[in-house]
Amino acid sequence: MKMIETKGLTKYYGKSRGIIDLDLSVEQGEIYGFIGPNGAGKSTTIRLLLGLITPSSGQAAVMGRDCVRERTQILSETGYMPSEAMFYDNLRVKEVIDLSAKLHKKNCKKEAARLYEPTSGLDPLMQKEFFSLLAERNREGATIFLSSHVLSEIQRHCQSAAIIRDGRLIVSDSVEALSRTSARRVEIHGIKQPPAIDGIVDIDCGPDSVRFLYQGEMQALIASLSGLGIEDLSISEPDIEEIFMHFYNGGGAGNGLV
Numbered sequence: 001m002k003m004i005e006t007k008g009l010t011k012y013y014g015k016s017r018g019i020i021d022l023d024l025s026v027e028q029g030e031i032y033g034f035i036g037p038n039g040a041g042k043s044t045t046i047r048l049l050l051g052l053i054t055p056s057s058g059q060a061a062v063m064g065r066d067c068v069r070e071r072t073q074i075l076s077e078t079g080y081m082p083s084e085a086m087f088y089d090n091l092r093v094k095e096v097i098d099l100s101a102k103l104h105k106k107n108c109k110k111e112a113a114r115l116y117e118p119t120s121g122l123d124p125l126m127q128k129e130f131f132s133l134l135a136e137r138n139r140e141g142a143t144i145f146l147s148s149h150v151l152s153e154i155q156r157h158c159q160s161a162a163i164i165r166d167g168r169l170i171v172s173d174s175v176e177a178l179s180r181t182s183a184r185r186v187e188i189h190g191i192k193q194p195p196a197i198d199g200i201v202d203i204d205c206g207p208d209s210v211r212f213l214y215q216g217e218m219q220a221l222i223a224s225l226s227g228l229g230i231e232d233l234s235i236s237e238p239d240i241e242e243i244f245m246h247f248y249n250g251g252g253a254g255n256g257l258v
């Protein structure tokens, strides 16, 4: 069963854009990441899923229930923890999670779906506790929808994810597919400028080294380096933050990774 499904979901606040034409699909039992910068539309989407606001157009369903007509049932079966909950300093993470469940249902183990906007204001130890509790709830059967602007967090804890920017879906896929790229992070010591070939972005020149992202034939890169007096060379996979920054910025919906 689809735990969350939206089709063409759109919300305008007067004339200002909330989200536009959002299609999401979250399977039962997933920990699903929802990634986007500030103002992208993450909270708007969650408020729509909980039926707290009504869409301008399009549909949304949680556990097969319509988010407008069946909002009361959705609220009684879903846990929601907004990021602001973390500002109650004297509550422990577990207490906040359980409180959000108890607000709606006595036995949180039976709870079917949970929506979180969690980690602002959490110190690293609390974050660790938070994610281990989420994993525990997930093992008990809860589907988790985790909204965040921290990509590495999503990469570590989610199976699938959607990336949203300026109110629109950029891409949704398994985290593994989202992290896959042919681009490489290259660091070279002994030169001050990158080699003169195509496919080089994000150049960072040091006094005796240069770092960049390279997308292209490895042979072409190696050939371009010959005779440059290189002392050391390392080639590694870029992390998901770099992939997002350099290969999703400016892309439209449906763009695949490089």
Ligand SMILES: Nc1ncnc2c1ncn2[C@@H]1O[C@H](COP(=O)(O)OP(=O)(O)OP(=O)(O)O)[C@@H](O)[C@H]1O
Pocket: 013, 016, 017, 018, 019, 036, 037, 038, 039, 040, 041, 042, 043, 044, 045, 149
């Ligand atoms: N009540 C409101 N009235 C008018 N505009 C709003 C309202 N709530 C949100 N917006 C606008 O909708 C857009 C999406 O905001 P939203 O809060 O959903 O983004 P977000 O991704 O959750 O951001 P953040 O990570 O900062 O919480 C923004 O441009 C925001 O200014």
